Amino acid sequence: MSASVAVILALAVGTYAFRLVGPVLHGRVVLSARVQxxxxxxxxxxLVALLAxxxxxxxxxxxxxxxxxGVLVGGVLAWRRAPFVVVVLGAAAAAALLRAVVPGSA
Structure with a gap:
């Protein structure tokens, strides 16, 4: 077994174990309100860091x-509770319009 396969298997097992911990420990571990x-x-x-x-x-x-x-337009539309399709199309349209109108904005 190559090192790459071993690393992939280790990551797969770790990911599965990490996801399994939540349902297994649900109700057994009580977190304080401050920790929550x-x-x-x-x-x-x-999420904000990933978005930025x-x-x-x-x-x-x-x-x-x-x-x-485009992200700002999508965020405003989502905040105003627009349907998901409208949010995506509005963000894409805003980005495309800005790219078409303002040179060097891509």
Whole structure:
């Protein structure tokens, strides 16, 4: 067995074990309200960080203004509880319009 296959199998087993821990320990471990609050805040921070890096960077540099504008439009539409299709199409249209109108915004 090559080292690559061993690493892939180890990661697969680890991922499965990590996912299995939640249902197995549900009800056995009681978290305080403060810990639950911190876990919720941590999840939000991680999602915002992922959104920011995906929206603002490409290949280690700035992605241009079209992508952040599209993400902003999509975020506003989602916040206003627009249907998912409208959110996606609105974000794509805003990014495409900005790329077409403003030179160098890609």
């Amino acid at each position: 609050e911190l876990l919720s805040a941590g999840a939000v921070v991680l 890096t995906g929206a603002l960077t490409e290949g280690g540099g700035f992605a241009g203004w079209a992508r952040p504008a």
